[in-house]
Amino acid sequence: MHLAMxxxxxxxxxxxxxxxxxxxxxxxxxxxxxxGEPVRVEKVAPLGDPIEVIIKGYHLSLRKxxxxxxxxxxxx
Amino acid sequence: xxxxxxxxxxxxxxxxxxxxxxxxxxxxxxxxSTLINAIAGTRLQVxxxxxxxxxxxxxxxxxxxxxxxxxxxxxxxxxxxxxxxxIIARDYLVxxxxxxxxxxxDATNLERNLYLTVQLLELGIPVVMALNIYxxxxxxxxxxxxxxxxxxxxxxVVPTSATRKNGLNExxxxxxxxxxxxxxxxxxxxxxxxxIETAVALLADTLRREHPALFSLYPERWLLLRxxxxxxxxxQETNLPKDALPEEIFHxxxxxxxxxxxxxxxxxxxxxAAGLAREVLFRKEGRHAELTERIDRVVLNRFLGIPIxxxxxxxxxxLTFDLSKPFGDWIGDMAGGPFKHWTTVLLGLVGxxxxxxxLATEGVISGVGxxxxxxxxxxxxxxxxxxxxxxxxxARAAFVMDRAMHAMGLHGKSFxxxxxxxxxxxxxxxxxxxxxxxxxxVLTALLIPLMSCGARLPVYVLFVGAFFPNNPGTVIWSLxxxxxxxxxxxxxxxKRTLFRGEAPMFxxxxxxxxxxxxxxxxxxxxxxxxxxxxKAGTYIFAVSIFVWFLLNLPWGVEHKKDSYLGQAGQVxxxxxxPLGFGTWQAASSLITGVIAKEIVVGTMGEIYAPKKDEQKKxxxxxxxxxxxIAVSFGKAVKESVxxxxxxxxxxSLAADEKEDRGPLKQTIHQTFTPLSAYAFMVFVLLYxxxxxxxxxxRQEFGSWKWFGVAFAYQSVLAWxxxxxxxxxxxxxxxxx
Numbered sequence: 001m002h003l004a005m006x007x008x009x010x011x012x013x014x015x016x017x018x019x020x021x022x023x024x025x026x027x028x029x030x031x032x033x034x035x036g037e038p039v040r041v042e043k044v045a046p047l048g049d050p051i052e053v054i055i056k057g058y059h060l061s062l063r064k065x066x067x068x069x070x071x072x073x074x075x076x
Numbered sequence: 077x078x079x080x081x082x083x084x085x086x087x088x089x090x091x092x093x094x095x096x097x098x099x100x101x102x103x104x105x106x107x108x109s110t111l112i113n114a115i116a117g118t119r120l121q122v123x124x125x126x127x128x129x130x131x132x133x134x135x136x137x138x139x140x141x142x143x144x145x146x147x148x149x150x151x152x153x154x155x156x157x158x159x160x161x162x163i164i165a166r167d168y169l170v171x172x173x174x175x176x177x178x179x180x181x182d183a184t185n186l187e188r189n190l191y192l193t194v195q196l197l198e199l200g201i202p203v204v205m206a207l208n209i210y211x212x213x214x215x216x217x218x219x220x221x222x223x224x225x226x227x228x229x230x231x232x233v234v235p236t237s238a239t240r241k242n243g244l245n246e247x248x249x250x251x252x253x254x255x256x257x258x259x260x261x262x263x264x265x266x267x268x269x270x271x272i273e274t275a276v277a278l279l280a281d282t283l284r285r286e287h288p289a290l291f292s293l294y295p296e297r298w299l300l301l302r303x304x305x306x307x308x309x310x311x312q313e314t315n316l317p318k319d320a321l322p323e324e325i326f327h328x329x330x331x332x333x334x335x336x337x338x339x340x341x342x343x344x345x346x347x348x349a350a351g352l353a354r355e356v357l358f359r360k361e362g363r364h365a366e367l368t369e370r371i372d373r374v375v376l377n378r379f380l381g382i383p384i385x386x387x388x389x390x391x392x393x394x395l396t397f398d399l400s401k402p403f404g405d406w407i408g409d410m411a412g413g414p415f416k417h418w419t420t421v422l423l424g425l426v427g428x429x430x431x432x433x434x435l436a437t438e439g440v441i442s443g444v445g446x447x448x449x450x451x452x453x454x455x456x457x458x459x460x461x462x463x464x465x466x467x468x469x470x471a472r473a474a475f476v477m478d479r480a481m482h483a484m485g486l487h488g489k490s491f492x493x494x495x496x497x498x499x500x501x502x503x504x505x506x507x508x509x510x511x512x513x514x515x516x517x518v519l520t521a522l523l524i525p526l527m528s529c530g531a532r533l534p535v536y537v538l539f540v541g542a543f544f545p546n547n548p549g550t551v552i553w554s555l556x557x558x559x560x561x562x563x564x565x566x567x568x569x570x571k572r573t574l575f576r577g578e579a580p581m582f583x584x585x586x587x588x589x590x591x592x593x594x595x596x597x598x599x600x601x602x603x604x605x606x607x608x609x610x611k612a613g614t615y616i617f618a619v620s621i622f623v624w625f626l627l628n629l630p631w632g633v634e635h636k637k638d639s640y641l642g643q644a645g646q647v648x649x650x651x652x653x654p655l656g657f658g659t660w661q662a663a664s665s666l667i668t669g670v671i672a673k674e675i676v677v678g679t680m681g682e683i684y685a686p687k688k689d690e691q692k693k694x695x696x697x698x699x700x701x702x703x704x705i706a707v708s709f710g711k712a713v714k715e716s717v718x719x720x721x722x723x724x725x726x727x728s729l730a731a732d733e734k735e736d737r738g739p740l741k742q743t744i745h746q747t748f749t750p751l752s753a754y755a756f757m758v759f760v761l762l763y764x765x766x767x768x769x770x771x772x773x774r775q776e777f778g779s780w781k782w783f784g785v786a787f788a789y790q791s792v793l794a795w796x797x798x799x800x801x802x803x804x805x806x807x808x809x810x811x812x
Contacts, residue, residue, distance in 0.1 A: 017339070023156075023158040023159075023581075024581055024583070025338075025339075026154075026156050026158060026338060026342075027156070027158065027159075027581060027583050028583060029338070029339060029342035030153045030154035030156055030191070030342065031153060031188075031583060031585070032187075032188055032191070032346065034339075034342060034343055034346055035339075035343070043372070043376055044378075045376070045381070045475050045476055045478065045479060046376070046377070046378050046379070046381035046382050046476055047382075047476070047477075047478075047479035047480060048479060049478065049479045049482075050475060050478050050479070050488075050582055052376070052475065052586060056187055056188050057185060057187065057188075058185050058188060058585060059368075059372075059585065059586035059587075059588075060583070060584070060585055060586065061471070061474075061475050061582065061583075061584050061585075061586050062581075062582060062583045062584070063478070063482070063581075063582045066581060066582065066583060
């Protein structure tokens with residue numbers, strides 16, 4: 001399961017950064033998207049993309065395409 | 077060619093007077109700009125980093141008798157080798173080696189901010205931490221053990237609240253104290269765990285044996301860690317062969333932690349940051365919805381999000397243009413009225429020849445006036461853009477619009493520059509600064525000229541009034557729509573041609589809403605406006621002098637047709653024949669329209685329907701003129717205020733026909749048909765952007781290249797579309 005599949009309000013944990021590579025992977029890691037990190041999907045933009053998540057206590061937005069590269073397990 | 081940047085060579089000056097070089101580093105949205113503005117105030121100098129369009133701020137000042145040079149690094153989350161901002165920041169730190177780093181940290185978001193701090197410590201440069209937004213953090217119930225941060229990191233920590241100017245003196249005191257004995261303030265070397273540290277030690281041995289020179293060029297620990305995580309930029313810079321790092325060093329590390337050492341290092345650094353934050357920060361458990369979240373529930377709501385966004389954009393557009401327009405007009409009137417008048421009188425008194433009078437009034441004063449007319453709108457735009465960014469709404473605007481903009485290959489933040497383009501393309505171009513990625517910036521700027529700006533409206537109004545009196549609204553509307561449709565088409569075309577490849581990322585923080593400090597906002601606006609005045613002003617001024625010569629050479633030219641401009645018009649006319657307006661008059665008007673598109677109307681007026689010489693009021697005294705200036709300024713203020721108060725329409729888009737164009741409307745009937753008139757309007761909409769846009773592009777992108785691209789594609793587009801309209805119309809039998 002990947003991050004783009006999670007619904008607003010759902011909580012989960014990042015398993016690993018899967019398909020994202022190179023600069024995008026590094027950027028995600030620099031923003032705190034790391035294996036084991038709890039993540040919560042907060043909102044989907046009015047037009048359906050991008051999404052907003054809470055990670056490391058702050059709000060991060062990313063496109064669904066980018067979120068697809070992040071594997072998660074849903075806990076709640 | 078790069079923008080002139082303030083002098084950075086601090087080693088050259090005499091050692092006694094050598095200023096202390098302090099680099100200010102931190103994440104975006106942590107109040108770094110506010111802090112620097114509060115410290116340096118008007119002593120700030122704004123330029124660009126060499127070769128790129130990223131802004132560089134510097135200030136030299138004295139604190140307690142010691143000279144300090146403050147260098148603001150771009151806001152970054154990390155020192156990775158990918159984004160422009162990060163490369164600038166790390167190159168500066170590694171190559172220029174400032175004496176000290178002031179690390180601005182957001183106290184309300186400690187862990188992610190410490191991730192950068194941890195990386196800064198690797199450089200071995202003394203660090204003073206400004207624990208900023210401290211007031212907000214303590215108000216939220218956060219408590220910090222500052223002694224512990226200092227102990228664990230080996231840095232000095234000063235709580236600050238830049239918007240309230242709290243803690244800034246202490247920060248500078250600490251900076252001087254640290255700089256006085258840097259040896260006693262070396263940052264702690266953080267232990268990243270046995271596996272990493274063992275590999276680092278082995279790597280150090282290998283490199284010291286085989287490439288000892290590297291250690292004098294780079295901070296040792298930084299070099300080792302970056303090479304280990306596979307930093308490609310650094311490897312190329314150091315000219316190390318790919319096999320310079322023996323693989324067996326990393327065997328153990330890879331087996332225990334995973335193949336990807338970049339991820340291993342990110343993990344190690346974040347663990348340090350998380351561990352530290354856990355130790356020094358105390359807060360009550362349990363999240364309650366914060367103000368930002370409550371606002372976002374409404375502002376980013378599925379149904380309300382877009383209406384709110386559009387309302388906010390409408391308000392910003394209205395304030396930017398309607399508030400500034402009366403002042404712009406006032407400046408224009410003053411330059412065209414009293415100043416010209418006085419100059420004429422003064423030059424007459426000293427017996428200067430007529431041509432110098434004309435050069436001084438039509439060339440110089442018009443040129444200066446032309447620059448100044450833009451000042452109010454640029455200032456307003458900068459003010460609102462800075463406000464949107466500082467308040468946190470800019471990121472939301474991007475969030476709401478990204479889906480639509482991304483379809484054209486743009487970024488959510490592209491919307492605002494494009495929108496501003498409808499008022500005037502120039503502030504639109506400058507507003508592309510809010511985009512971080514160079515590709516997004518350039519692509520947005522290339523499409524802005526297709527937004528039909530306010531200066532094109534007088535041309536439409538004239539032609540629509542003469543040829544389409546029955547449905548003027550529909551015709552003008554069709555031109556605006558054509559511009560938007562072509563922008564979408566060109567966006568897709570550019571995405572597939574000049575800008576092929578992966579679209580830049582949209583991994584963006586949505587920062588908490590905050591009220592920007594008013595003084596910092598004004599200061600920022602002033603810096604930007606000043607920059608425009610000096611840099612763009614010089615060019616614009618030169619161009620208007622040049623055009624004066626075009627119009628008035630060869631010497632003693634009587635008829636406009638014989639001036640260089642008229643001659644150029646005659647040469648160009650045949651090219652325009654297939655479009656239905658192949659006359660030297662139309663061509664010459666279009667050429668002058670390059671200065672500003674509304675000038676097309678003025679030139680046509682002069683060519684087609686020359687006014688009889690107006691009776692010049694030479695009797696008006698100096699005093700009366702002064703009174704007139706004051707009175708009309710008062711009127712401008714009043715108008716500006718009433719523009720904001722009135723909620724009807726956007727007055728900057730309402731074309732007012734100041735002068736009576738009756739005779740001109742009559743005469744253009746002789747050379748235009750409704751069809752060729754429409755083709756002409758299409759051409760005016762699309763053909764090359766005005767010189768001020770050209771200069772803005774030059775200034776923002778550091779070269780004429782992108783203006784060249786805009787010029788080329790727009791010329792083709794304008795000619796092609798006008799041709800299709802005219803020839804297609806003829807085929808359909810509309811040419812009567």
